[in-house]
Amino acid sequence: MARSAAIQPTSETHDVVVIGSGAGGGTVAHVLTGLGVRVTLLEAGPMLDPMRDFKEHQWPYDADHRGALEGGARYFSPVPRTHFSAWSGGWELDGEPFTVDRGSEFQWFRSRVVGGRTNHYGRMSFRFADYDFKPYDRDGLGENWPITYPEIAPYYEKAETLIGVTGTFEGIRSAPDGVFQAPPPPKAHELLIQAASERLNIPCIPNRRAVLTRPLNGRPACHYCGQCGRGCQGGANYSSSQTQIFPALETGLLQIVDQAMVREIVTDGNGKATEVIYIDKRTGTERRIRCRVLVLAASACESARILLNSKNEEFPDGVANSSGVVGRNLMDTVGYGLSARVPALEGMPRYNSDGAGGAHLYMPWWRWEEQEALGFPRGYHIEMGGGYGMPGIGSFGRVARAAGYGAALKAQARKEYGTRISFEGRGEMIPNDDCYCEIDSDVVDRWDIPVLKFHFKWSDYERDQAKHMAETFHALIDTMGGIASAPRARDASGISVGGSIIHEVGTVRMGDDPETSALNSFCQTHDVENLFVCDGASFVGNPDKNPTLTINALAWRASEYLAEEMRRGNV
Amino acid sequence: MPDAPDISRRAVLKQLALAVTAAGSGAFNLEAARVVHALVGEERQAGGYIPKLLTGEEFATVSRLAELIVPADQGGGSGVDAGAPEFIDLLCSQNDDLAELYQTGLAWVDETMLDRTDARFVEATPDEQTALLDGLVEAEERRRGSLRRGVLFFDWVRRMTVDAYYTSPIGIADVGYQGNAVLSEFEVSREALNFVNYRIGQLDELENSGGESEEDEPDEDEPEVDAR
Numbered sequence: 001m002a003r004s005a006a007i008q009p010t011s012e013t014h015d016v017v018v019i020g021s022g023a024g025g026g027t028v029a030h031v032l033t034g035l036g037v038r039v040t041l042l043e044a045g046p047m048l049d050p051m052r053d054f055k056e057h058q059w060p061y062d063a064d065h066r067g068a069l070e071g072g073a074r075y076f077s078p079v080p081r082t083h084f085s086a087w088s089g090g091w092e093l094d095g096e097p098f099t100v101d102r103g104s105e106f107q108w109f110r111s112r113v114v115g116g117r118t119n120h121y122g123r124m125s126f127r128f129a130d131y132d133f134k135p136y137d138r139d140g141l142g143e144n145w146p147i148t149y150p151e152i153a154p155y156y157e158k159a160e161t162l163i164g165v166t167g168t169f170e171g172i173r174s175a176p177d178g179v180f181q182a183p184p185p186p187k188a189h190e191l192l193i194q195a196a197s198e199r200l201n202i203p204c205i206p207n208r209r210a211v212l213t214r215p216l217n218g219r220p221a222c223h224y225c226g227q228c229g230r231g232c233q234g235g236a237n238y239s240s241s242q243t244q245i246f247p248a249l250e251t252g253l254l255q256i257v258d259q260a261m262v263r264e265i266v267t268d269g270n271g272k273a274t275e276v277i278y279i280d281k282r283t284g285t286e287r288r289i290r291c292r293v294l295v296l297a298a299s300a301c302e303s304a305r306i307l308l309n310s311k312n313e314e315f316p317d318g319v320a321n322s323s324g325v326v327g328r329n330l331m332d333t334v335g336y337g338l339s340a341r342v343p344a345l346e347g348m349p350r351y352n353s354d355g356a357g358g359a360h361l362y363m364p365w366w367r368w369e370e371q372e373a374l375g376f377p378r379g380y381h382i383e384m385g386g387g388y389g390m391p392g393i394g395s396f397g398r399v400a401r402a403a404g405y406g407a408a409l410k411a412q413a414r415k416e417y418g419t420r421i422s423f424e425g426r427g428e429m430i431p432n433d434d435c436y437c438e439i440d441s442d443v444v445d446r447w448d449i450p451v452l453k454f455h456f457k458w459s460d461y462e463r464d465q466a467k468h469m470a471e472t473f474h475a476l477i478d479t480m481g482g483i484a485s486a487p488r489a490r491d492a493s494g495i496s497v498g499g500s501i502i503h504e505v506g507t508v509r510m511g512d513d514p515e516t517s518a519l520n521s522f523c524q525t526h527d528v529e530n531l532f533v534c535d536g537a538s539f540v541g542n543p544d545k546n547p548t549l550t551i552n553a554l555a556w557r558a559s560e561y562l563a564e565e566m567r568r569g570n571v
Numbered sequence: 572m573p574d575a576p577d578i579s580r581r582a583v584l585k586q587l588a589l590a591v592t593a594a595g596s597g598a599f600n601l602e603a604a605r606v607v608h609a610l611v612g613e614e615r616q617a618g619g620y621i622p623k624l625l626t627g628e629e630f631a632t633v634s635r636l637a638e639l640i641v642p643a644d645q646g647g648g649s650g651v652d653a654g655a656p657e658f659i660d661l662l663c664s665q666n667d668d669l670a671e672l673y674q675t676g677l678a679w680v681d682e683t684m685l686d687r688t689d690a691r692f693v694e695a696t697p698d699e700q701t702a703l704l705d706g707l708v709e710a711e712e713r714r715r716g717s718l719r720r721g722v723l724f725f726d727w728v729r730r731m732t733v734d735a736y737y738t739s740p741i742g743i744a745d746v747g748y749q750g751n752a753v754l755s756e757f758e759v760s761r762e763a764l765n766f767v768n769y770r771i772g773q774l775d776e777l778e779n780s781g782g783e784s785e786e787d788e789p790d791e792d793e794p795e796v797d798a799r
Contacts, residue, residue, distance in 0.1 A: 057751060060738035061654075064661055067738065071666030072731075184757040188767040195771040224754040341785070344770045344777050349762035354750035356757065388748055391737040400733040401726070404708040405640040406701075410745065413737070414646065417746040481777035484784040 014040040014255075016562070017276055017291035019262050019306065022116030023551040024297035024535035026240020027159070031559035033253040037566065040289065041245070042260040042278060044298070045088055045112030048119065048241045054231030055084045060392050067393045074393060079107065086120040086231030088113035095446030099453040104434075106454035107499040108301060114258060115241025116299065117502065118548065119231045122358055123210040123238060124383070125165040126545035127156050127176040131368070135541050139377050141430050141461075145540040146512045146521040149176070155553035163238035163552065164216045166356070167208040174379065175205075175364035175545075181213050183360060184224070187353050189345055189386040189421055190361045196479035197363060202382075202472070204363050210238035210549075211356045219243070226354025226390075237357065257289070263449050265294060265310040265319045265531070273319065273531045279447040293530045293562065293571055296508075297555070300537040301330070301437055304507035305452050307533075308439045320525035320533075325518050326508050330435040330454070331542040333503040334380065334427035334462045335496030336469040340482035345419040353387035353418070365544055376464035380427030380544045382472070388418040423476065425469030428544045430461045431506060435498070456498035463492035470494060503547050505536035523558035530571045534558050620657050623664035628691075629677045633659055635693050636680075637732045639704060647736075647745035655735035659728070676724025683721065 015038040018025045029039045060066045067083045068074045074081050079091040089111040100106045111117045130149035135142045153176075160179040167180035183206035186194065190204075197204040211228065212221045222236045235242035248254040259281040266275035266288075273294045280287050296303040304327045310319040318326055365379035389395070396413050403412040440453035470488065477484045486494065511517025514526035523538050525531045534555040536547050565571045622630040637650030637659075650656075663670040680703070684692045688699050695703075703718075707725040710718040736742040759767075770777070 059740075059743070059751065061740060064658075066658060066734060068662060068731075068734065070662075072662040072669055073666075075730075076668075185759065188759045188763045191764075191767050192770055195774060199774065222757075224757040225751055227751075340781070343781065344773070345767075348766045349760060350747040350749055351760035351763045352749040352752060352754070353759075354752075360757075388746075388750065390748055390751055391743055391746060393734050393738065396733050396737050397730055400729050401711075405704055405729060406642055407644060409733070410641060410644060410646060414746055417748075478779050478781065479774065479777075481780035483781040487784045 011290065013290040013292055014038070015291075015566075016040070016293045016295060017042065017289055018295040018297060018534075019276065020044075020116065020297035020299065020302070020535060021114045021240060021245055021256075022111075022297065022299060022535065023118050023240055023548045024555045025295070026115065026118065026244035027552050027555035028295050028297060028532075028534050028559045029248045029254055030162075030240075030244035031556050032563060033248040033251045035560070035563040036253070037563055038253045038255075039248070040255045040257065040291075042262060042276065042289070043112075043114050043256060043258045044261045044281075045114065045116075045258065047256065047258045048088075048114040050231055050233045050235070050242060053088070053113075054086050054119075054233050056227050056230050056233050057225060058084060058230075060390070084227075085229045086113075087111055088119070096451070097443060097445065098451050099440045099443055101453060101455045104454060104456045105497045106456040107497050108452075108454070108504070109499070109502045110299070110302070113241075114245060114256065115239045118239040119241060120229045121502075121548060122383075122546065123228060123548075124358075124362075124546040125160070125163070125208050125210045125238075125549040126364075126381070127178055128152075128543050128545050128550055129174050129176055129368070131173075132541065132543035132545070135378070135543075139371065141377055142541050143431075143509075143511065143516075146510055146517075151521075152550075152553050152557065155557045156549065158556055159549060159552035162217070163210045163243055164212040164214075164219070165208055165210050165549070166206065166213055168206045170203070170205050170364075172203060172205070172364055172366075174366070174368050175208075175381075178208070180208070181216075183207060184213055184222075184356050186360050187355055187387050188348060188351070189342070189353075189418075190359065190384065192342070192344065192480055193384055193386075193421065193476065194361055196476050199479050200472075200475055201366070202363050202476075203366050204361050207359050207362045209356065209358055211358075212236045213356070217247075222356050224352075224355055226357045228357030260287075261447055261449070262298065262306055263309065263447070265296075265306060267310075267312060267314050267319055267528060269314050271314070271528055273528050279449075281447075284447070291530075293532070293566065295532045295534050295558075295562075296537075297533070297535040299535055300505050300507045300539075301452055301454075303533055303535055303537045304437055305439070307508065309450055315527070320508075320518055320527045320531055322527050323515055323518055325516065327438050328433075328436045329431045329506040329509045329540075330437055330456065330504065331429045331431050331506040331539070332456075332496075332498050333501040333542060333544070333546070334425070334429050334458075334465050334469075335501040336425045336427075336466040336473075336492075336494050337422060337496075338470065338473040338477070338494070339385075339420055339422035339485045340477040340480075341416065341485075342419050342421055342477075342480050342482040344481055345421075346415055348418065350388060350418070354390075355387075359384045374468065376461055376468060377430060378428035378461075378465070378544070380425045380465060380469060382469075383424040383426060384421065385424070386418075386421035421477075421480075421482065423469075423473040425466070425473070426501065426503075426544050426546065427462070427465045427469065429542055430459065431541065432457070432459050434459075437507060454499070458492075458495060458498070463495060466492040466495040503536075503542065505539035505542050505547055508533045508537035509540050510538045511540065522561040523554060524561070532558055532562060620660075622656075622660045624670055625660045625663065625673065625677075628693075629674065630656055630660060631693050632677050632680060632691075633673070633728065635700065636728050637735075639700060640729050640732045641736045641742075647741045650732040650736050653736040653739035653742055655732040658735040659731050662731070672724065672727060676721065676728065679721050679724060683718070 641650035
């Protein structure tokens with residue numbers, strides 16, 4: 001794997017410096033180098049070597065701790081920790097704290113490695129619907145995007161064509177069709193779920209995931225080991241590292257500076273970004289890199305943090321923050337999950353149900369024409385789990401407690417294995433004034449960089465939506481004769497903690513009005529014409545569709561615009 | 572699980588190295604990897620495991636508990652066969668809190684058995700041993716009784732024994748997991764399809780047959796961050 005030497009202090013000006021290598025930064029690097037533009041990519045974590053770093057195909061017994069982590073740390077951790085996933089980070093990072101305001105709850109998942117969170121993410125790849133870009137016009141809540149579905153559709157197509165997405169043509173307005181590879185057939189338990197959903201008139205269609213079922217551009221098709229979350233050594237699923245960054249390195253136009261923790265953006269007093277100050281984590285020393293154009297793609301909250309930490313005479317509230325919206329408009333996805341034991345699945349002949357590393361079916365939002373009757377705005381889609389998963393730490397904990405010990409315990413494990421299914425609702429949040437991040441003036445990280453403080457509160461819109469999810473899931477479970485793991489919700493206490501769905505977006509939002517937005521529709525900051533923000537920070541709303549594909553599409557569109565502006569000498 | 576074939580460890584390692592080199596693209600010979608693992612495990616057993624933290628007596632007590640919690644039967648071996656005592660001892664050696672929990676718990680087990688029988692746990696008869704475990708399960712359900720002090724420890728040793736068993740080759744084979752394989756196409760077996768279609772045909776009877784919800788916690792599988 002090519003690894004560049006650390007940049008030496010020099011007067012060399014780099015054409016385009018990109019901060020961050022996830023879905024946004026990876027797309028920018030790939031598109032710009034494809035157009036002949038030189039790119040220098042700063043990544044806060046190390047270079048990635050999938051063959052060395054991904055634990056694909058390992059068995060739990062390949063680790064002495066079986067996945068419980070050293071000292072059984074996983075047994076004692078309040079947040080999920082796992083040994084096999086390709087995280088290179090997690091819910092907590094040593095020396096990199098963040099704070100949460102009293103009365104708020106928020107979690108922040110960070111992945112410090114080339115490819116970022118795309119190395120392990122769920123690969124759900126849904127286009128936003130046409131109406132998702134004009135939500136204010138529908139119900140008077142939130143804001144409209146400065147972009148329409150027809151404007152972004154060609155970029156969805158380009159992204160899908162590159163990364164490879166499974167799916168079928170359904171003609172459902174809430175879930176626009178795209179460029180699809182053939183999906184894998186449904187798993188056995190999913191057929192039972194689909195039959196139940198049909199009884200409830202909920203559409204249940206082939207999932208749309210960035211996992212190849214046919215070879216594409218030298219990447220192999222999926223081999224159905226079901227371990228996408230560990231990273232795919234062959235690159236059969238989409239990750240920005242393997243699909244975009246490594247191919248971009250082949251052009252000779254991409255240079256990667258890894259272990260580069262960005263502190264601050266420097267401007268020249270005339271509305272131009274000229275330099276990035278970063279910490280070389282290998283040596284702990286501060287370095288500077290000069291740039292003609294700067295693209296922030298460090299993840300929504302990290303990008304906001306960098307802008308807010310870049311205060312100078314020209315931008316006393318942070319670079320590109322004359323509107324004051326940087327850090328505001330923080331959104332996550334509304335999550336609610338319910339699992340069930342389905343006795344009807346007991347006794348099914350075992351088969352290898354691993355599949356393409358996630359559900360092969362899903363349920364898109366189906367009631368977009370009846371919003372007023374629902375009592376809450378917007379909607380959600382339903383993801384599902386189940387099947388004969390690879391046993392791991394905790395897989396039979398509930399069985400053990402229920403069965404006592406001994407022969408009965410083993411018999412119960414055999415009987416219940418593979419009979420548990422789960423539903424996960426993924427819904428749209430309405431942005432509110434209580435949800436934002438700001439710089440915590442009292443806390444710095446290990447490099448003395450001030451950290452983020454989060455404020456986050458759901459409103460009744462989200463709580464009512466979560467209650468609706470609970471009712472839907474109970475209805476599905478009842479239809480299959482299942483036994484739910486939680487009683488019917490009388491309140492929305494099962495709603496996810498903000499940030500925990502890892503769809504945080506909106507903190508440097510785009511818009512036509514520079515007074516109320518920081519970016520134009522090409523992700524270019526209103527204040528600094530050679531500064532772009534190409535991650536989920538640009539989102540105006542957060543529809544129920546998982547954000548990655550839209551980050552890809554917006555970054556692609558911004559990159560083509562940027563290359564043209566550079567060619568014309570405008571930036 | 573594969574039977575360890577009658578070939579030398581060196582030959583297998585060589586075969587594995589060749590498989591890795593030949594694959595190149597990232598696939599490798601899973602079967603060879605498993606054989607190597609099995610051989611390594613056999614060597615460790617042949618050499619005898621030396622506990623890192625627990626005393627010999629404590630280790631023997633944990634081993635007997637693991638055997639009782641997950642006994643050998645026709646579907647698979649025991650918690651001891653799966654390496655549960657080693658797993659527990661290793662993690663205890665890395666975690667003072669866990670070590671104290673086990674040391675205190677194991678002492679309680681012996682004291683309690685001595686009160687009942689004048690014998691330490693491992694020296695008691697199988698009937699006396701299962702009587703104590705039955706009492707612990709009962710105390711766990713009723714949350715009262717003189718044995719309730721041992722319930723927390725019992726839950727830990729059961730939890731970790733169960734984890735060690737079902738993460739071992741014999742436990743994985745016991746429940747019949749068939750995955751972690753390289754396939755050219757995904758398909759559901761004909762037998763499973765027939766079964767599920769039969770169930771779908773029974774939906775009218777299945778509806779609402781599940782009854783009340785179970786309020787205990789669902790299994791905590793590998794956290795599904797990748798499903799978000």
